[in-house]
Every structure is written in C-alpha cells, then in structure tokens.
Amino acid sequence: xxxxxxxxxxxxxxxxxxxxxxxxxxxxxxxxxxxxxxxxxxxxxxxxxxxxxxxxxxxxxxxxxxxxxxxxxxxxxxxxxxxxxxxxxxxxxxxxxxxxxxxxxxxxxxxxxxxxxxxxxxxxxxxxxxxxxxxxxxxxxxxxxxxxxxxxxxxxxxxxxxxxxxxxxxxxxxxxxxxxxxxxxxxxxxxxxxxxxxxxxxxxxxxxxxxxxxxxxxxxxxxxxxxxxxxxxxxxxxxxxxxxxxxxxxxxxxxxxxxxxxxxxxxxxxxxxxxx
Numbered sequence: 001x002x003x004x005x006x007x008x009x010x011x012x013x014x015x016x017x018x019x020x021x022x023x024x025x026x027x028x029x030x031x032x033x034x035x036x037x038x039x040x041x042x043x044x045x046x047x048x049x050x051x052x053x054x055x056x057x058x059x060x061x062x063x064x065x066x067x068x069x070x071x072x073x074x075x076x077x078x079x080x081x082x083x084x085x086x087x088x089x090x091x092x093x094x095x096x097x098x099x100x101x102x103x104x105x106x107x108x109x110x111x112x113x114x115x116x117x118x119x120x121x122x123x124x125x126x127x128x129x130x131x132x133x134x135x136x137x138x139x140x141x142x143x144x145x146x147x148x149x150x151x152x153x154x155x156x157x158x159x160x161x162x163x164x165x166x167x168x169x170x171x172x173x174x175x176x177x178x179x180x181x182x183x184x185x186x187x188x189x190x191x192x193x194x195x196x197x198x199x200x201x202x203x204x205x206x207x208x209x210x211x212x213x214x215x216x217x218x219x220x221x222x223x224x225x226x227x228x229x230x231x232x233x234x235x236x237x238x239x240x241x242x243x244x245x246x247x248x249x250x251x252x253x254x255x256x257x258x259x260x261x262x263x264x265x266x267x268x269x270x271x272x273x274x275x276x
Contacts, residue, residue, distance in 0.1 A: 034118050042118035044267070045126055049113055052128055052262050053083060053092050059140035060084050062129040062174075063094060063113075064245050066122045073208055077127060077245035079170055081116060082177075087144050095143045097170040099156050102224050106156040106168065108149055127263040127271075129249060135257055138181045151176045151191055157226040159242050162205050163195050167229050171243040175203060178248070182257070203251045205241040212238055 034042075053061060064077035081096025087110065094116045098109050117124060131139070142148060157167035162175065168191075176194035183189075183197050212235075227235055234240055252258045263271040 034120075039114070039118055041124050042114050042121075045117045045124045045264075046113035048264065048267070049083075049117075049126055049128060050092055053085070056128075056130055056260070057085070058130050058133070058136050059086065060136050060143065061131065062127075062248075063116065064127040064129070064249075065117060065119075066125045067119065069122050070244075073206075075206070075244055075246055076125065080174060080245045080248065081111075081170075082139060082143050082174075083113070083128075084140055084143050086140070095148060097152065097168070097173040099158065099170070099224055104156050104167075104224055104226065105154055106152075106170070107154070108152050108173075124267065125263075125265045127261060129252070129261050130259045131252070132257045132259060135178075135181055138184060139177070142177070142181055150189075151180065151194060153191065156224055157229050158224045159208065159210070159227070159229070159240050161229050161234075162199075162203075162241060162243055163192075164229050165191065167226060169243070171245060171248060174248055175243050175251075178252070179203070182255070198251070201251070202254055204247060206244040206247045208240045208242045208244075210238055210240055212236075 061083050063083045064080040068078040081094040083092050083094050087093035089110045093110045099106050153168040155167050160167040160169040160172050175198050179194045179198035180189050
C-alpha cells in the first residue's frame with residue numbers, strides 16, 4: 001500500500017466533522033455501511049484526485065462527484081465541494097453542505113477525500129475545477145475559518161429556489177459562497193446580497209423538469225423536495241430553477257474564473273485543460 005493511500009485511509013477514519021451538533025451525513029441513514037469494495041473504489045479515486053491537486057498546488061479547487069443519477073435531466077454531477085489544501089482538519093479536506101438522512105435539514109461538513117467519494121455514489125466519476133488565483137486565495141481563507149458557516153441555512157430543499165430565504169441546498173450554498181468571495185466583501189454578508197451579486201454577475205440556474213404526475217407519485221427527489229418553495233406558476237409549468245453543478249461551472253467559466261480542469265470517467269481521463 002502506498003504512503004499516500006495509507007494517509008488518505010487514515011484520514012477517512014477521523015475526517016468527518018460537523019460544525020454544529022452531531023448527525024449522520026448524506027443519503028439514507030438506514031442504508032448499509034460502505035462495503036470493502038466501495039471503500040477501495042473511493043480510495044482509488046481519492047488517490048487520483050489528491051495527486052492531481054498536489055501537482056497543481058492551488059489553495060482550493062472544486063471537486064465534483066456523481067451522488068445521484070440525473071442523466072434524464074442532462075446532468076452528470078449531482079454534488080460538489082471545495083477541496084482546501086491547508087485546512088486545519090487536514091490537507092485537501094473537502095468543505096461542503098450535506099443533507100442529513102434525506103430530511104429537510106443540512107449541515108456543513110469537512111471530509112477527507114476518501115469519505116467524500118464513499119457516500120453511496122452512483123459511480124466514481126470525478127471532476128476537478130481550478131479557480132482564478134485571487135478567488136482561490138480568498139476562498140481558501142474563508143473556508144478554513146469560522147466565517148465558513150456564515151451563509152449556511154439549515155433548512156434543506158433539494159430543489160431550493162435561488163433567492164429563497166427559507167431553504168438551501170449544497171449547490172445553492174456554493175453559489176452564495178462563491179458570490180461573496182468574487183465580490184471580495186470586506187465584512188459579513190447575508191444570503192440575499194450573495195444571490196443578488198451572483199445574478200448580477202450572470203449566474204443562471206438550470207431548469208429541472210418535474211412533471212406534476214411524477215411529483216404526485218413520489219417524484220424525483222422524495223422527502224427532501226419542498227415544491228412550495230417555488231411560486232404556483234413554476235409548479236404548474238413543472239420547470240424548476242435550481243442551482244446545479246453544471247450551472248455553477250458554466251457561470252465560473254463565463255466570468256473567466258476557471259483556469260483549468262481535469263475529469264475522469266470510470267478512472268479514465270476524459271478532459272484536461274481549460275474550461276469546457
């Protein structure tokens with residue numbers, strides 16, 4: 001076993017932390033524990049991602065994973081987090097928002113890369129997105145300190161509406177964090193100001209189609225989807241504006257804030273170079 005893999009596996013045993021209170025992260029809390037094969041696959045991905053992060057040596061990068069199959073919506077990645085190089089809880093710790101047990105609550109977590117890629121994923125496809133240096137520097141400082149919790153709203157909705165004061169999800173939290181750091185605000189900022197700035201800089205959510213019949217019969221997102229977060233006109237049309245990994249990456253690319261990317265499907269490098 002390589003030294004890198006030993007370090008990553010050791011970190012996986014201790015790297016899950018919640019800033020406020022103890023809870024189980026992500027997915028269904030009644031699910032079976034991670035199998036040895038799943039852990040081995042996650043460790044392989046973690047080693048690959050860590051090596052690429054080390055080589056680039058930027059202070060932070062976006063890391064995306066496939067936690068749910070959203071292919072019917074034309075989406076590949078369902079979730080992303082910020083991998084922070086010099087985080088107090090370990091090198092290349094991932095800071096991200098997780099839904100707790102498919103409930104309407106969330107928490108902010110810091111996880112090692114093995115944990116990040118072992119959370120009951122559809123597959124081990126992964127994408128790293130490196131950011132413009134000044135933005136990366138500000139993000140790394142923000143995410144490594146107590147200010148990281150400033151914009152977190154614990155009421156979770158997987159289809160949270162951008163601009164909603166009542167709910168948030170993992171990708172919407174990322175949009176709001178990115179917006180504050182792109183603006184380089186000198187002090188605390190609220191969620192309204194964050195999303196207003198994101199929209200002023202050209203952020204556009206994806207449109208997720210959820211037909212009324214699917215909603216009534218259980219829909220795509222089960223118990224952690226709150227449709228009433230959206231106006232009646234949206235619910236009638238079935239076209240829901242939602243922050244997605246794709247919309248985040250498109251926004252960052254359009255504003256010139258992506259410097260390079262790497263992407264692997266089934267462990268095979270698919271994309272390397274600039275945004276695209």
